[in-house]
Amino acid sequence: MSDQYSDLRELYQEVIFDHNRHPRNFHAMDDASHRADGHNPLCGDQLTVYARVKNDLVEEVSFVGHGCAISTASASLMTEAVKGKSISDVEALFEDMHAMLTEKHPEARDFGKLEVLSGVREFPARVKCATLAWHTLHNAITQARDTARTE
Numbered sequence: 001m002s003d004q005y006s007d008l009r010e011l012y013q014e015v016i017f018d019h020n021r022h023p024r025n026f027h028a029m030d031d032a033s034h035r036a037d038g039h040n041p042l043c044g045d046q047l048t049v050y051a052r053v054k055n056d057l058v059e060e061v062s063f064v065g066h067g068c069a070i071s072t073a074s075a076s077l078m079t080e081a082v083k084g085k086s087i088s089d090v091e092a093l094f095e096d097m098h099a100m101l102t103e104k105h106p107e108a109r110d111f112g113k114l115e116v117l118s119g120v121r122e123f124p125a126r127v128k129c130a131t132l133a134w135h136t137l138h139n140a141i142t143q144a145r146d147t148a149r150t151e
Helices: 003-021 069-082 087-102 112-122 124-142
Strands: 034-040 045-054 057-066
Touching (some): 045 124, 057 069
């Protein structure tokens, strides 16, 4: 393994650990217009995603719950990435994130900080942890009534 790859992997791990220890936007939202619950029975991750959507724009997004480091970090990073975006942009990002985590990296997309989650694809059992928040946000945005599940 090259030193550059090792350094990059270490940086990615540090960002994930930071978002797990200090999750951003970790609170319930009383004035949310959209809300959904998510559960990963394999790992025990459970969360609720809240969004305030106005004029097709995600003005605010937050989450509460508990889970493993990857699940919490993914939810934290997700809230930062989608705040201020249109519903269509959020849905496109959801599709691209799902592809990055399960299939291959979409070449046309610059994921920014979300890139730190790309290594999860190497650990199939952890993919469900990383995608839970995204599936839950998708359910919130589309106002699906079912609990988002990764099984």
